[in-house]
Amino acid sequence: SCWDIFRLSVEKYPGNPMMGRREIMDGKAGKYTWVTYKEVYDTVIKVGASIRSCGINKV
Known part of the structure; x- marks a missing residue:
């Protein structure tokens, strides 16, 4: 599944950049x-x- 692929990527490459953004100035x-x-994994x-914690569970 997508989750498994993501989790395995975190295990193999925890310090690699995953998501980037650029600020637009002028x-x-x-x-x-x-x-x-x-960092993305921890946030997820x-x-x-x-x-x-709001009471929403898996279906």
Whole structure:
């Protein structure tokens, strides 16, 4: 599944950049700021825990 592929990628490459964004300043794209696989994983786990704490469970 997509989750399994993502989880395995986190295990293999926790420090690698996964998602990047660029700030636009004065109409020009600046440097990329990256978030690692591990940082994204940690955020996903926290969001999932927050959703479950509201009483929403798997179907």
